[in-house]
Amino acid sequence: MTRDTPAPLRRVIVNVTVASFSLAALLGVLALLAGGEFGETQVRVLLTTLVVGVVSVAVLCYLATAGTAYQPVGAFGGLVVVVPLATSLLMIWSDGESSSEAVVEAFGVGTILAATLAQACLLLVLAAGRGAGLRVLLALTVLLATLLAVILSALVLGMEADDDVTARLVGVVAILDVLGTVVVAALAKLGPDAREAPVRGSVEVPADLLDEVDRWAAERGRTRQQVVEDALRSLLGTSPS
The missing domain is CATH 1.10.287 (Helix Hairpins)
Structure with a gap:
């Protein structure tokens, strides 16, 4: 996910993330509602649902940086989160045979870094x-x-x-x-x-132009609203009130 990642690719990532968690959630519900004894397999399915859900939230946090100057941070987070995802699933489904000290350590460090990067992505986007x-x-x-x-x-x-x-x-x-x-x-x-725009109506901006506005705003340390206002004032030849 580079800084020039097109909007369609971002939508694909979002769709895959939502679909993955939806499937995991469905399996979790089936595990709870299925008849018979609630055994080890059901516990593993529920833990898998929890892991996929948490990872999905983290991925959405990373995607918040798409189209901004902070997108490399989000891309790095997307790579890091693979570590806790893979190691947690390995520990859940391996009967403890592959849960070596190295795997546990990788899971711990990966989880810490993934959570920290998700926090940083949200704050960077909010304060841009x-x-x-x-x-x-x-x-x-x-x-x-x-x-x-x-x-x-x-x-x-x-x-x-x-x-x-x-x-x-x-x-x-x-x-x-x-x-x-x-x-x-x-x-x-x-x-x-x-700064909030006054609620006097709305203007639809094409998706490709909106991406350019966000990129322009991120490069110059301004908000989307400020960039749009500056462009309109320049076009109309007016000055701030």
């Missing part, structure tokens, strides 16, 4: 084109999320550390990370930089 203050807060939040991911990954890989100190450090970083995420999301949608 906003004010300098919000961008600074975004950078600090992404830095905290990265630090948390590094610490947790190191612990999964067996890093020796003082349990009390490590627990306190993880707790502090996690709290600040969540706080930053909430504040960035709130300010991006409701803050002074969250």
Whole structure:
């Protein structure tokens, strides 16, 4: 998924993601409603449904960056999420025979990185084109999320550390990370930089032009609304009120 990924390809990815989870959900429902004893196979089907559902949500988070300057982050997330998907399915269906320490570690680290990248993708898209203050807060939040991911990954890989100190450090970083995420999301949608178009009607923009508007906005650190307003003012020869 490169920066120039066409809209039809993105739709294919979305359709495949939705179809995959729909199938997994159907199997999960059948496992619950099927008669007979609720056994190991049903448990595995339900766990598979859960895994596919979580991965589907992550993929949609990565796709939020499509057509923006942050699309490489989403593409990297799409690659990383394959690791926890594959290892989790291996552990669920392998009867424990293939659940070696390496597989468990790969699952743990892959899950941490995939979740961190999904968080980063959403925040980057939300804060695109906003004010300098919000961008600074975004950078600090992404830095905290990265630090948390590094610490947790190191612990999964067996890093020796003082349990009390490590627990306190993880707790502090996690709290600040969540706080930053909430504040960035709130300010991006409701803050002074969250400019909304007046509700006086609507104009339909062709999909290909909308992709170009998003790409132009991402390259120049502006919102879609600002780019459209600038283009109209330039065409009509008017100035901001």
